[in-house]
Amino acid sequence: MSIDLNTFTEQFQLDDKALDSTEIPWIPQTERSWFKPLRFDLTNGSWINLLKVKPGGVVDRHRHTGGKVMAYTLQGQWRYLERDWVAKPGTFVFEPPGDIHTLTVDGDEDMITLFMLEGSLQYLDDNDKIIQQVDVFSKLKLYLEYCEKNNIPVVDLTF
Ligand SMILES: [Fe+2]
Numbered sequence: 034m035s036i037d038l039n040t041f042t043e044q045f046q047l048d049d050k051a052l053d054s055t056e057i058p059w060i061p062q063t064e065r066s067w068f069k070p071l072r073f074d075l076t077n078g079s080w081i082n083l084l085k086v087k088p089g090g091v092v093d094r095h096r097h098t099g100g101k102v103m104a105y106t107l108q109g110q111w112r113y114l115e116r117d118w119v120a121k122p123g124t125f126v127f128e129p130p131g132d133i134h135t136l137t138v139d140g141d142e143d144m145i146t147l148f149m150l151e152g153s154l155q156y157l158d159d160n161d162k163i164i165q166q167v168d169v170f171s172k173l174k175l176y177l178e179y180c181e182k183n184n185i186p187v188v189d190l191t192f
Contacts, residue, residue: 050192054083057188060179065090065138071147073173073191079151080169086111086144092136093156095167100151102128109144111136120146133157 052071059067065087072081079100086092086109094114104126112119113134120126128134130152138144153168173191180187 047192052188052190056186057190058179058183058185059085060175063090063092066092068172070172070176070190073169073176075169075173075191077151078169079149080172081147081149082172083107084144084146084148086136086138088138088141088143090138090144094133094135095154095156096133097128097130097150098152098155099130101130102126102132102151103149104128105147107145107147109138109142110140111138111144111146113137 054069054071057069057071059069062068062084067085069083069085070080071083074080084092088109104120106120106122106124106126108122110119110121114137115134118124153166155163156165156167158164176190177187179185
C-alpha cells in the first residue's frame with residue numbers, strides 16, 4: 034500500500050529549528066568585534082553568524098575563497114576601505130569568491146550584521162601572504178571553547 038507524499042516526507046525530513054539567539058553568546062573576535070553563531074553547516078562548509086563591531090573597530094584585510102558571502106545589515110553603518118558604498122540597516126551585500134576587503138565601522142553606533150558565509154577567510158599581510166585562515170570548523174571550535182570556558186550551555190548549531 035502506498036502512502037501519500039506528505040506523510041512519506043514527514044518520516045524522512047530533518048527537524049525544523051527556531052533558535053532563541055539570546056541563548057547564544059557573543060564571542061570575542063577582535064578587540065572591538067564579536068560574533069554570535071546561528072548555524073554551522075558541516076556538509077557545505079558554510080556558516081551563519083551575527084557580527085557586532087564597535088565604532089572604530091576593524092576586521093582586518095582578508096580574502097574570501099571557496100565560496101560567496103551574503104550579508105544583511107541590522108544596525109549601525111559599516112563599509113569596506115576598498116569600496117565606495119556604505120552599508121546601513123536594510124543594506125544587503127553580496128561578496129563574490131575572491132573578494133578582498135577590510136571592514137571598518139565609523140560613526141557612533143555599534144554595527145550588527147547577519148553574515149552568511151561559505152568557504153574560508155584568508156587574512157593577508159601587506160605582502161598578500163596568508164597569516165590566518167578561518168572556516169566553519171575554526172568558528173565552531175571558538176564557539177565550543179567559549180561555551181566551555183564560560184559555563185554556557187552549548188546549543189547544537191550543526192544542522
Ligand atoms: Fe569579508
